[in-house]
Amino acid sequence: MAISETTAARYTAQDPDVRLMLRVQQDDADAFEELMLRYQDRVVSLMTHLVGKRDLAEDLAQEIFMRVYRSRKRYVPGSKFSTWLYTIANNVASNSRRSLARRHEVNLVAQESGEFTGNPLDQAAVAASGLMPTRLLDKAELSQVVQLAVAALNDRQRLAVLLNKFEHLGYEEIAEVMELTPAAVKSLLSRARANLRQVLEPYLEQGTKVNAGEADK
Amino acid sequence: MNNSSTNNDPQRLEQIVAYLDGELSPVDEALIQRQLAEDESFRREVQSMEQAWSILDALPGVTVDDKFSQTTMQMVVGAAKQDLTAQTVALPIQHRNQWLAKMLLFAATAALGWLVVQLVRENPNRTLLANLPEIEYIDIYSQFQDVAFLRALHVELGDTPWATELTDADLADRVLEYHAIATPTDREQWLTELEVEERVALRSRYNHFLAVSSAEQSHLRDLHASITNDNDSEQLIETLLAYQAWLNTLPASQQFELREMPADERVREIVNVQRREAANNWIDLSAEEVQQLRRVLLELRKQFMDSMSSQQRDRFEAAGVGGRWIAMTRQFPELRGRWRTSAGEVLSADKLSEFEALTVDEQEKQLLHWMRDVTMRDPRERGPGKRxxxxxxxxxxxxxxxxxxxxxxxxxxxxxxxxxxxxxxxxxxxxxxxxxxxxxNFSERDRLGPPGRERLGPGPPRRGEPGGFGPPRRGGPPEDRPGFGRPPRREGGPRPDGPPPRPDDDF
Structure with missing residues (x-):
C-alpha cells in the first residue's frame, strides 16, 4: 500500500526512531548502531519468548537487524519504527518456526522443558501446581510459573500478549504487525488473557504479594 | 474463584480486556464502570483479569551482552562490503547495459524516423494511386455534375456521330486506357509507362486535384464510381471520352459557353451541333484553295481593322470567327460580296457550280464555313499526330x-x-x-498569346516556356484550343505522344 507523504512526515516528526532509520537509509552506521542498541534487548527478549531458545533467539534477532539494514533503501515511514521492526520480527519468527517444523521440531517450548505432553495449557497448569508450595513462592519461582503460562499460549496469542504487555503496542499496531484486523486482535488478546488467568489463578494473590514485596525493596 | 461467567461469554470477556487495555470507546467504558460499581462479582472478575495481567511482569527480561552488538555490527559491515563489491563488479555491466539501452533507443528512434520519412515520401504516391482516375480525368469530370448528363448525351445523340477526328480505333484505345487507370492493380504499371512529359502533365493535374476542396474531390470520386459501376458503364465511358475529344476541338470561348449552360440545355446544344455538323454537306476546299482564300481574308480583315478604333479592334479580336464575319459584313456589306467573289474565283469549276446550286441561305452558311475553315484549317490539319x-x-x-x-x-x-x-x-x-x-505590341502579345485566338482572355504561358504547364506540345488539340485529359495517341504508337494541354484556369 502506498504511503502518503503526509503520513511519512507525521511519523518522522513524532517518532525519533523513524528519524534514526532515515539516517540509516543514508548509510549512517552510527544511526544503525544506536537503533540496534535501543532495540536489541527487546528484540532478543521477544524472540526468546517466541521460540523458547535464547541462542536461537539471538540468531534470529541478528537476522532481524540484518533485514532492517538491507531494507534501509526501501524504507518509508508508514508507522512507528517499532511497528515496522516487529513486523520484520514476526516474519522472521514465522520463517523460523516453519523451518523448524520441517525438521520436526514442532513444539519448541515442549522440547525446551521436555516434560509436557497433551494440551499445553493443561500442562502449564499441572506444572504450575507442581511448583505450588504451601509457602510463598520466591521471585524466581513466580517467574518460572509465568514463563510456563506464557509458553502455554499458542504462537499468535503469545505474540499478541508480548507486544501488548511488554512493547506497549495498541490493538491497531498489533494488527499491523500480525496482519490482522483490530477486532481480531481484541478477540485474540481476550482469549489469551483468559488462558493466562486460568493458569495463573492460584498465584494471583501470590503474585500481588511478590510484586508488592519487590516494590518495598 | 469462579470465572465461568466470563469464560462462557467471549463478548463480555473482550469488553473487560479492552477496558483494562484502554481500548474501549467512552460510551462502552462508562457502561463497564457503571457495572463495576453495581456488580460485585463483575468487579472481582475484572480484578482477577487485571491481576493475571500484572503478574506477567514477573516474566524475565533479556539483556544481551556486547558480543551480540559487535557480531551484529560485524555482520552489517560485512553485508555493506558485499554490497559495495557487488556494485563495483556490476558497474561495467551497468555501463554496458546503459550503453546498450542507449544504442537500442537510438536504433529505435532511427527506425521510427525512417518509417515516418517513408510514410511521408510514399504518401503522395499513395494519394496519386488511390485517386488516379479522378486526377487523370479531372478536367472532363469537372464539366458535368453527374452521369445523368452523359446518359442524356448518349440517348439524345443516338446514332449521330461525334464531330471529331477521333476514329473508332482511337476511341477503343482510350477506353482501354480508361479501364487501366480505373483498375487499381493496373495503375502502378500505367504510371511506370508514362514518359517524362506525361508525368509533368499528370503532376499538373495532380496539383489541380489537390487544390480543389475535399468536397469536390469526394464528388469526383463519386462521379468516377458512378461511371464505372453503373450498368451502362461502357456506354458512359465511350460517351465521356468522345465528348472529351470533341471538346478539345472547340475554342475556349465555346467550351466556356457550353459549360455555363444548364445541363439539359447543354445536352441539347451539343446534340444540335453534332447534328448540324453531320447534316451539313460542306464543300471542302483543297489546301491550295485554302491558301488563296486565306490571303483574301487577311486582306479584307486588315482593311476592316484599319478602319477601327482601338476599342473596336479589341472587341473584334475577342469575337469568334462567326462574330467577326457578322461584324465585318454588317459594317461593310461590300465585304460579303468581295468574299463571295473571291471564293468564286478560287474555287474549281465543279465546286463553284456546286456552290451556286445551293440556296442563298445555304451559300451564306457555306461562306461562313469557308471563313472558319481557312482560319482553322492550318492548325487542324496539323492537329493530332500531324503537327x-x-x-x-x-x-x-x-x-x-x-x-x-x-x-x-x-x-x-x-x-x-x-x-x-x-x-x-x-x-x-x-x-x-x-x-x-x-x-x-509584340512582347506583350508574346506573353499573352497571339491576337485572333478565340480565347476569352490571355492564355497561360506557352508550353516549353517558363511558367508553362508542361513541355511543348507535339500532339493534342490545336494550340488555340484548350485540351482535356489525355492527348491523342501518336500514330502507330502505343502511348500518347505527349501530355494533354492544360485547360485555361477556367473553361
Missing part, C-alpha cells in the same frame, strides 16, 4: 510565309529582331497561323 515540329518546317516554306503572308509592318518588326529571335518568332507565327498585324 510539324519547329525543326520540321522547311526554310523555303518559312521564306514563302514571310514574303507572302506577313504584312510589311510585321516583316519590319521581325527583321529588327536578332536573327535567332527572328527565326523563332517567324516559326511561331507560321505554326499558329497568325494575322498580319501580329507585330503590334
Amino acid at each position: 510539324p515540329r519547329f525543326d520540321q518546317v522547311s526554310q523555303e516554306e518559312l521564306e514563302r510565309f514571310f514574303a507572302e503572308e506577313l504584312d510589311a509592318t510585321t516583316r519590319e518588326r521581325l527583321l529588327a529582331q536578332p536573327r535567332d529571335r527572328m527565326e523563332q518568332q517567324l516559326k511561331y507565327l507560321y505554326l499558329r497561323g497568325e494575322w498580319p498585324n501580329y507585330g503590334e
Whole structure:
C-alpha cells in the first residue's frame, strides 16, 4: 500500500526512531548502531519468548537487524519504527518456526522443558501446581510459573500478549504487525488473557504479594 | 474463584480486556464502570483479569551482552562490503547495459524516423494511386455534375456521330486506357509507362486535384464510381471520352459557353451541333484553295481593322470567327460580296457550280464555313499526330510565309529582331497561323498569346516556356484550343505522344 507523504512526515516528526532509520537509509552506521542498541534487548527478549531458545533467539534477532539494514533503501515511514521492526520480527519468527517444523521440531517450548505432553495449557497448569508450595513462592519461582503460562499460549496469542504487555503496542499496531484486523486482535488478546488467568489463578494473590514485596525493596 | 461467567461469554470477556487495555470507546467504558460499581462479582472478575495481567511482569527480561552488538555490527559491515563489491563488479555491466539501452533507443528512434520519412515520401504516391482516375480525368469530370448528363448525351445523340477526328480505333484505345487507370492493380504499371512529359502533365493535374476542396474531390470520386459501376458503364465511358475529344476541338470561348449552360440545355446544344455538323454537306476546299482564300481574308480583315478604333479592334479580336464575319459584313456589306467573289474565283469549276446550286441561305452558311475553315484549317490539319515540329518546317516554306503572308509592318518588326529571335518568332507565327498585324505590341502579345485566338482572355504561358504547364506540345488539340485529359495517341504508337494541354484556369 502506498504511503502518503503526509503520513511519512507525521511519523518522522513524532517518532525519533523513524528519524534514526532515515539516517540509516543514508548509510549512517552510527544511526544503525544506536537503533540496534535501543532495540536489541527487546528484540532478543521477544524472540526468546517466541521460540523458547535464547541462542536461537539471538540468531534470529541478528537476522532481524540484518533485514532492517538491507531494507534501509526501501524504507518509508508508514508507522512507528517499532511497528515496522516487529513486523520484520514476526516474519522472521514465522520463517523460523516453519523451518523448524520441517525438521520436526514442532513444539519448541515442549522440547525446551521436555516434560509436557497433551494440551499445553493443561500442562502449564499441572506444572504450575507442581511448583505450588504451601509457602510463598520466591521471585524466581513466580517467574518460572509465568514463563510456563506464557509458553502455554499458542504462537499468535503469545505474540499478541508480548507486544501488548511488554512493547506497549495498541490493538491497531498489533494488527499491523500480525496482519490482522483490530477486532481480531481484541478477540485474540481476550482469549489469551483468559488462558493466562486460568493458569495463573492460584498465584494471583501470590503474585500481588511478590510484586508488592519487590516494590518495598 | 469462579470465572465461568466470563469464560462462557467471549463478548463480555473482550469488553473487560479492552477496558483494562484502554481500548474501549467512552460510551462502552462508562457502561463497564457503571457495572463495576453495581456488580460485585463483575468487579472481582475484572480484578482477577487485571491481576493475571500484572503478574506477567514477573516474566524475565533479556539483556544481551556486547558480543551480540559487535557480531551484529560485524555482520552489517560485512553485508555493506558485499554490497559495495557487488556494485563495483556490476558497474561495467551497468555501463554496458546503459550503453546498450542507449544504442537500442537510438536504433529505435532511427527506425521510427525512417518509417515516418517513408510514410511521408510514399504518401503522395499513395494519394496519386488511390485517386488516379479522378486526377487523370479531372478536367472532363469537372464539366458535368453527374452521369445523368452523359446518359442524356448518349440517348439524345443516338446514332449521330461525334464531330471529331477521333476514329473508332482511337476511341477503343482510350477506353482501354480508361479501364487501366480505373483498375487499381493496373495503375502502378500505367504510371511506370508514362514518359517524362506525361508525368509533368499528370503532376499538373495532380496539383489541380489537390487544390480543389475535399468536397469536390469526394464528388469526383463519386462521379468516377458512378461511371464505372453503373450498368451502362461502357456506354458512359465511350460517351465521356468522345465528348472529351470533341471538346478539345472547340475554342475556349465555346467550351466556356457550353459549360455555363444548364445541363439539359447543354445536352441539347451539343446534340444540335453534332447534328448540324453531320447534316451539313460542306464543300471542302483543297489546301491550295485554302491558301488563296486565306490571303483574301487577311486582306479584307486588315482593311476592316484599319478602319477601327482601338476599342473596336479589341472587341473584334475577342469575337469568334462567326462574330467577326457578322461584324465585318454588317459594317461593310461590300465585304460579303468581295468574299463571295473571291471564293468564286478560287474555287474549281465543279465546286463553284456546286456552290451556286445551293440556296442563298445555304451559300451564306457555306461562306461562313469557308471563313472558319481557312482560319482553322492550318492548325487542324496539323492537329493530332500531324503537327510539324519547329525543326520540321522547311526554310523555303518559312521564306514563302514571310514574303507572302506577313504584312510589311510585321516583316519590319521581325527583321529588327536578332536573327535567332527572328527565326523563332517567324516559326511561331507560321505554326499558329497568325494575322498580319501580329507585330503590334509584340512582347506583350508574346506573353499573352497571339491576337485572333478565340480565347476569352490571355492564355497561360506557352508550353516549353517558363511558367508553362508542361513541355511543348507535339500532339493534342490545336494550340488555340484548350485540351482535356489525355492527348491523342501518336500514330502507330502505343502511348500518347505527349501530355494533354492544360485547360485555361477556367473553361
